[in-house]
Amino acid sequence: MTTEVTFPVQQQELQSFSKDRREPQWFTDQRLKALDQAEHLELPNPDKTKITKWNFTSFTFDPETEATASYNELSDAVRTLVGEENKVENLITQKNGITTYAAAKAELKDKGVIFTDIQTALEEHSDLMEKYFMQAVTADENKLTAAHAAMVNGGVFIYVPAGVKVEAPLQAVYAHEGNFGLFNHVLMIVEDQAEATYIENYLSEGSGDQATVNIVAEVVLGREAKVNFGSVDNFADSVTTYVNRRGQVNGEDAELYWSLGMMNDGNTVSDNTTYLHGQGSHADTKSVSIGRGSQVQNFTTNVIHFGKDTDGQILKHGVMRDRATSIFNGISKIEKGATKANGEQTERVLMLSERARGDANPILLIDEDDVTAGHAASVGRIDPLQMFYLMSRGLSRLESERLIIHGFLEPVVGALAIDSVKEQLYDLIERKVY
DSSP states (O other): OOOOOOOSOOHHHHHHHHHHTTOOHHHHHHHHHHHHHHHHSOOOOOTTOOOTTSOSSOOBSOOOOOOOOOGGGSOHHHHHHHOOGGGOOEEEEEETTEEEEEEOOHHHHHTTOEEEEHHHHHHHOHHHHHHHTTSSSOGGGOHHHHHHHHHOOEEEEEEEOTTOBOOSOEEEEEEEETTBOEEEEEEEEEOTTOEEEEEEEEEEESOOOOEEEEEEEEEEEOTTOEEEEEEEEEOOTTEEEEEEEEEEEOSTTOEEEEEEEEOOSSOEEEEEEEEEOSTTOEEEEEEEEEEOTTOEEEEEEEEEEOSTTOEEEEEEEEEEOTTOEEEEEEEEEEOTTOTTOEEEEEEEEEEOSTTOEEEEEEEEEEOOSSOEEEEEEEEEEOOHHHHHHHHHTTOOHHHHHHHHHHHHHHHHHTTOSOHHHHHHHHHHHHHHHO
């Protein structure tokens, strides 16, 4: 039986919205088809997490945000993330889906690189958008992916042509305010022998109205391409978040590195999946999370091997405090024919209070004989002997706990591929745990 979930957007309103944005007809048609699908599909069913009573429908669709062109008009929180204006290179900032600032080095355009917001991409690069949009994540997967395809209202498009190496990171900051429903989409295409680093930040500003955020990121890699994808999600406790990040590693010897900080304070479901199709391709996913209050989190990481000699690594650490609950699922799937594949994963959860709950579930699904695979998992509380040792050396209980937590998260944070993501996470860890 389909769960009754009614979205506050109708077909006519969606048509008007698409027309106002001057979107191509194929995109308008896709929106309307997806909205119809959303009415009939089921909600996703994350393992051990019941989301049927979560808020996915209480939001407005009017951004009530004006576009700006000045760095000085950005909020203090956004400017803190991006740094001083004279050091900004390739940056797009958005608030409630509206682009508030954009800057890109001239050499990007000279090399054929596209780094622009979704609305502009639909106007100027419709053919590329039509080829790749909602292909890694499809609208018909569940009610929330269909809702995303129907109501996408923010995000960026990145295209790096064959042989081009983008030296400076491409950065995007997505601010959310009020009870706006943010349906943010990131589409990143990196062709053969090209390289790029993309860093995104999500944050809440203003009042704590109930709202929902629905994020999709699609990353497609060609032969010998290399992508570093970094993200720090930091929404308020009033925001319910659904995230799909997918990688299609299609080319031989391509490499995709995920560096994810999942630091939301509200209920969150996150799916990070990488498909390794190319022979010798590689995926590495590192993620950290801190849960607090009464929030519920469910994080699933999949690496699915199709190609020969592929390598997939998963490393996830989480800290739970107060009454927070977290499910950490890691799935390494090796398909028939993926000989010489290697899949390794580790999930660890540290609980700081009696009422906090953590669940780490490593899963190996192997349909091929000539492979290697392994997993490790642990869930536990702070070792009292560690606390005793540190306090016996003159540290307070708070200082001792702080050192233990940083030591617990350091194997993940310290190994992240993007330095700026490391710095942001170190700061967030300090603020969220104490």
